[in-house]
Amino acid sequence: MKKLVLGAILLFLTMSSFGQDSEYLEAFQKKWENSKNYLIEVAEAMPEEEYAFKPTEREMTFAQQLDHINRNMNWINSDYLSKEKLDTAEFPRAKAEIIETISQSFDRVSETMQHISEKDLQHKTDFFAGEMSLLQMLNLMQDHVTHHRGQLIVYLNLKGIEPPAYLGW
Numbered sequence: 001m002k003k004l005v006l007g008a009i010l011l012f013l014t015m016s017s018f019g020q021d022s023e024y025l026e027a028f029q030k031k032w033e034n035s036k037n038y039l040i041e042v043a044e045a046m047p048e049e050e051y052a053f054k055p056t057e058r059e060m061t062f063a064q065q066l067d068h069i070n071r072n073m074n075w076i077n078s079d080y081l082s083k084e085k086l087d088t089a090e091f092p093r094a095k096a097e098i099i100e101t102i103s104q105s106f107d108r109v110s111e112t113m114q115h116i117s118e119k120d121l122q123h124k125t126d127f128f129a130g131e132m133s134l135l136q137m138l139n140l141m142q143d144h145v146t147h148h149r150g151q152l153i154v155y156l157n158l159k160g161i162e163p164p165a166y167l168g169w
Contacts (some may be wrong), residue, residue, distance in 0.1 A: 002084060007048045007140075017159065025121075027137055029110060031142065032106065032109060032142065035145050036102075036103065036106035037106075038149065038164065038166070038167040039102065039106075039145060039149050040099055041167065042149055042156065042164060043066055043095070045163060046095075046159070046161065048095035049097060050159055054154060055155065055158055063093070065152050066091075066098055066102060069144070069148045069149070070105050071091075072141065073105045074105055077112055080125055080134065081112045081134060082112040114136065120134055121134045121135040121138070122134070125137065139142075144145050
């Protein structure tokens with residue numbers, strides 16, 4: 001009986017740790033997909049003729065903000081996560097192509113995440129701001145998207161366009 005109880009406990013612990021092993025990655029994937037969908041809704045809300053809008057001379061245009069988000073995702077993904085160099089072609093100028101390019105970049109990160117384990121997230125890497133774990137790099141990438149998407153929402157408001165409802169849960 002003791003062996004049966006001990007075996008059940010070991011099985012439970014093994015199954016519990018297996019479920020937790022991907023808990024962060026699953027949560028990140030869901031958040032990343034919501035982030036993608038929300039950014040695309042924001043990008044779709046701005047009329048194409050306003051993609052050159054910038055609130056002040058020192059600001060980026062709406063299109064440049066999207067390009068900046070896209071390049072940052074691709075840079076962190078290719079240099080720190082997937083280690084697969086990406087051909088960084090010129091960012092498209094047409095609204096539909098910009099949105100498609102951003103969607104593909106989000107999907108590329110999601111694909112990379114399929115090949116990363118919880119253990120991999122603890123791996124340290126050299127970054128210009130200091131040594132960071134891959135977990136920190138993922139958080140940095142998500143924060144960067146959020147930061148610039150927030151700026152894009154201000155651009156929409158300045159043009160009198162109601163931003164899409166928040167989609168981040």
